[in-house]
Amino acid sequence: MTTCERYRDALLEAEPDDLRGIGQTDVARHIKACPACARAGEVILETTASLNAYLGSEEHAPALDAVLRRSATAEVTPPRQTERAGPVASWRTNRRWVALAAAASIAALLLVPGRPAPLPPTATVATAEPLPTVESAPGQTVAVFETENPDITVLWFF
C-alpha cells in the first residue's frame, strides 16, 4: 500500500482540523506535506460545508402567526415520559442500580421475619395454598412471587 493509499483511508474518519493540516497528528502532518491529500481534504471540507448550508437553508419565512394561533387554540398534547426537563438518563447505567435497589429491598423484606413475600403490583393475593419453601444456595438470595395463576410461582435468584 502506498503512503497516500494508507492516508486516504485515514481521511475518511479524520477530524476536520486534521483535514486542514492543523495540529500534530499523523494525518495533519501528512496533509501539510502532501498536495494531493491536502486537496482531498479540501474537497471533503468544502462539500461538507455545502451540505451544512443546505440543511440550514430555509426556503420560506416561518409562519409564526399561524404557530401562535394554533398553540392558543389547539388541544394540548400531553408530554411523553422521555421529555424530561433534566438530562436524559442513561438507561443502561441506571437500570443496574434500579435492579440492585429493588433486589436489596426485596431481600430486606424477605429476611425480616413474619413478613409475606412481596407481590408484583398486578398480582392478587393467592387464596389458600401456602407458598412453596424455597432455599437458596449460600451467597444467593431468592425472592418468591405469586401470580394470579395458582399454578405459576416466580422464583428470582440473585
Added chain:
Amino acid sequence: MTELSQAREIGPDLVEKAKTGDSEALRELASRAYPVVRRWALVRTGDPADADDLTQDVLVQVIQRLDTFHGSARFNTWLYSVTRNASTDWFRRSGRRRRAQGDPRSGAFLAPDPPPSPDLTSDRGLLARVIRAFFEDLPKRQREVFDLAELQGLNSTEISERLGIEPVSVRASLFKARRTIRSRILENHPELAEEWI
C-alpha cells in the same frame, strides 16, 4: 460547541419571560427556535415540505408545554427531545395517511433535490449526490450524530445528552457516518485518485 451552536442556544431569560405568557417573548422564542427545529426536522424527515409541517407541529407543542420545562437542562436539549418525539408521531401518521391514499412512498425515505445556488452550479450534481447519500445511506442515528457533531460542532457529551446514548456510541456513529459521506465525496472526484502517489 461552535459559535454558531452557541448563538442558536435559547437562553433561560427568554424562556422564563415566554412562560409568563408575554406575547413578544413567545414570538421571539418561536422565531429563534424555528431555524433550529427546522434543521432537525429536515435531518429526520429528509423532505423540505415535510420538515416545514413538522416544524410547525413542534413549535405549537413547545409553546403549549413550556410550563413543563423547569430549567435543569439546556432549553435546546429539551427542544430536541420534543422534536424527536413529534417526528416519531409524525412518521407514524404520515405513513398511515400515505398508505391509505395508496402512495407508493409510504414508509420510504425521500432524499430532496438541492436548491439551485450560484455558488454551487458547477458542483450541483456532486452536492445532490452527497445529500442523497446523507439521507438514504445513513441510518437515522448516524444522520443525527453527523449533523450535530460534524456540521454543528457539538461535542460527544452534548450529543449523548440530546440523543440519550453513550458518548462512545456517539463516536462510533460519527466515524461510520464520516466514512460513508466522505467515501461518496471522493468517489465523485476521480481526478483526486490520479494525483495520489
